[in-house]
Amino acid sequence: MSNNLLSVRSLKKRFGGLEAVNVDKFDLNKNEITSLIGPNGAGKTTFFDLITRFQNSDSGSISFDGKNVTSLNSYKLARLGMVRTFQLTRVFDRMSVYENMQFAGSSINNEGFLNSLIQSSSLKNQEKLLTEKINETLELLNLSEMKNAYARELSGGQKKLLELGRSLMKSPKILLLDEPLAGVNPKLSEQLLEIISNLNKNGINILMVEHNIDAVMKISERVVVMAEGKIISDGKPDFVRSDKNVIEAYLGSSDE
Amino acid sequence: MKKYIIAFFLLAISFMYIFLSNETGGARVFVNLMTFAGIYGLAAIGINVHFGWTGLLNFGHAAFMGIGAYTTVLLIPHSLGREGVVISSGLPLPIAILIGILAAALLGLLLGLPTLRLRGDYLAIVTIAAAEIFRLLVRDFENLTGGVYGIIQFSDSLQNSRPDFITRFSESYDISPAQFWVGVLTWISIIVILLILSRLKKSPWGRALRAVREDEDAVRALGKNAVLLKLQSFMLGAAIGGLSGIFLVFNYGTVQASTFVPVLTFYVWAALILGGVGSLGGPALGAVIFWVIIASTDSISRFLFESPDGQQLAGVRFVIVGLLIMFFMIFRPSGILGKKEELLLDVK
Numbered sequence A: 001m002s003n004n005l006l007s008v009r010s011l012k013k014r015f016g017g018l019e020a021v022n023v024d025k026f027d028l029n030k031n032e033i034t035s036l037i038g039p040n041g042a043g044k045t046t047f048f049d050l051i052t053r054f055q056n057s058d059s060g061s062i063s064f065d066g067k068n069v070t071s072l073n074s075y076k077l078a079r080l081g082m083v084r085t086f087q088l089t090r091v092f093d094r095m096s097v098y099e100n101m102q103f104a105g106s107s108i109n110n111e112g113f114l115n116s117l118i119q120s121s122s123l124k125n126q127e128k129l130l131t132e133k134i135n136e137t138l139e140l141l142n143l144s145e146m147k148n149a150y151a152r153e154l155s156g157g158q159k160k161l162l163e164l165g166r167s168l169m170k171s172p173k174i175l176l177l178d179e180p181l182a183g184v185n186p187k188l189s190e191q192l193l194e195i196i197s198n199l200n201k202n203g204i205n206i207l208m209v210e211h212n213i214d215a216v217m218k219i220s221e222r223v224v225v226m227a228e229g230k231i232i233s234d235g236k237p238d239f240v241r242s243d244k245n246v247i248e249a250y251l252g253s254s255d256e
Numbered sequence B: 001m002k003k004y005i006i007a008f009f010l011l012a013i014s015f016m017y018i019f020l021s022n023e024t025g026g027a028r029v030f031v032n033l034m035t036f037a038g039i040y041g042l043a044a045i046g047i048n049v050h051f052g053w054t055g056l057l058n059f060g061h062a063a064f065m066g067i068g069a070y071t072t073v074l075l076i077p078h079s080l081g082r083e084g085v086v087i088s089s090g091l092p093l094p095i096a097i098l099i100g101i102l103a104a105a106l107l108g109l110l111l112g113l114p115t116l117r118l119r120g121d122y123l124a125i126v127t128i129a130a131a132e133i134f135r136l137l138v139r140d141f142e143n144l145t146g147g148v149y150g151i152i153q154f155s156d157s158l159q160n161s162r163p164d165f166i167t168r169f170s171e172s173y174d175i176s177p178a179q180f181w182v183g184v185l186t187w188i189s190i191i192v193i194l195l196i197l198s199r200l201k202k203s204p205w206g207r208a209l210r211a212v213r214e215d216e217d218a219v220r221a222l223g224k225n226a227v228l229l230k231l232q233s234f235m236l237g238a239a240i241g242g243l244s245g246i247f248l249v250f251n252y253g254t255v256q257a258s259t260f261v262p263v264l265t266f267y268v269w270a271a272l273i274l275g276g277v278g279s280l281g282g283p284a285l286g287a288v289i290f291w292v293i294i295a296s297t298d299s300i301s302r303f304l305f306e307s308p309d310g311q312q313l314a315g316v317r318f319v320i321v322g323l324l325i326m327f328f329m330i331f332r333p334s335g336i337l338g339k340k341e342e343l344l345l346d347v348k
Helices: A044-051 A074-080 A097-105 A113-118 A121-140 A156-168 A186-201 A213-219 A237-241 A244-251 B002-021 B026-054 B061-075 B093-115 B120-140 B164-172 B177-202 B204-214 B216-221 B226-252 B262-275 B282-295 B297-304 B310-331
Strands: A006-015 A018-028 A033-037 A059-064 A082-084 A174-178 A205-209 A222-227 A230-235 B078-080 B085-087
Touching: A006 A044, A018 A044, A018 A230, A033 A044, A033 A186, A033 A213, A044 A174, A044 A205, A074 A082, A074 B216, A097 A121, A097 A156, A097 B204, A113 A121, A113 B177, A113 B204, A121 A156, A156 A174, A156 A186, A156 B216, A186 A205, A186 A213, A213 A237, A222 A237, A222 A244, A230 A237, A230 A244, B002 B026, B002 B282, B026 B061, B026 B177, B026 B204, B026 B226, B026 B262, B026 B282, B061 B093, B061 B120, B061 B226, B061 B262, B093 B120, B093 B226, B120 B262, B164 B177, B177 B204, B177 B226, B204 B216, B204 B226, B216 B226, B262 B282, B262 B310, B282 B297, B282 B310, B297 B310
Parallel strands: A033 A205, A033 A222, A082 A174, A174 A205
Antiparallel strands: A006 A018, A006 A059, A222 A230, B078 B085
């Protein structure tokens, strides 16, 4: 268990009479791209919310990077290296693209009230050093030209890119992407997939929820299928594609 | 740049109007207006930190102003309540003011701790209720606060520090030296606080507050403690409100429970909306414009009533302030100095 980056045991969440999530066992141990798919309402986003601690689970345990994080605050978990994006893109609308990146990258120490009031030379230096990393990341995401634009002026796809870029400023161990391709045009999708797969080659674990099955099958090394809150299939793309459980979940079972 | 020219002309026209419409005592009216404007402007700067910077809806600013004022006044020599009990010993004024400001910040902490974890609308409800609870407590704990009879004779602590040249200047222009001194100190405080705030606004802390204003969940996802940031912002704005409350009661020379009624909070909000939510100097400018309008209600009322009484004047005042806020919300929601791109009051 200690070798796993992420390890989830008997995680449960109910909303009234609905069992939204009931996952017995889920582990991530290799650096690979894992995709979470399933019909609408299968509990994928809730599962995301539970493991990133944006929602409290009813029972079960989560450990990340050897630590038990079952009841850790979401922001503390993010500091440990688990960074997520959102299904409905959340950029800081009335801040510039550059400021979005700056906020993500700046240290908590510098954001202390007193440190910000005093503004020592080391704080100013660190802010300057940030510039380089921001420019590199924006370059990677083809957002350099939009640097000074307000985030709300970006197109839907560009906002997805910015959200990804912001997450990268945290140098995460694992990135949880909630529908990174939703509302993104085919050309940009192509580009995003390439970026995601490059990030993975550079050692960042990727766990993503995505509805675009073609893209998922192309990019993922492992596909996990959820239906009605449970994991019903887990394996290589080819295995999952031909799994009877999966076909039933998507198309309805034959005896109904 | 254009908005600064508009602001300049607005101010120039307002001031000219004040002096032209008051052939005698124009200076006195002007100083009265500018002192109140400074106090409301300072209070609006506090709300601006809450709402403009951090997106926190505070409708109970009167409580922060009140606790700052009461704490300070009770710590210096004063005369209390119906009987006018004289308490002739007390702390030096600067220390009392500092404690008053801290008390306001502490009330911010107290209100913020349970509520800042919730979504914005809850904070609005809690603050509005807290301000009323504060006012009613002040009214009912007569032994401590003087209740409706209030506290008097505390101004000397401040007025003893008035330099001679202020007094001489006031006498030669026929203005109240006591009020002039309060006004001067208020505007000096505004300048100092705006200098500090402009530093903070550009700092990583200020940027983090803006991020919280935009999207708390995203802030959390990036490993930042949104609740802590909101708490700090809430305390800072409350402290600034506390200071403005202190100046307010020194301007009146007395303080009663009725000084801190909810309408005070909403007048301060009006000043903030006029000046421009989110902008640095906007709140102070808005407060000046607001008080020019208040000061000119008399002449506007004369169009409507032959000889308006106090109640009619107050009614006209409400109507004008209401219309003005509506006008700005519809035609210029970014206020006079606000940035259009960072519009915070967009009605969706």
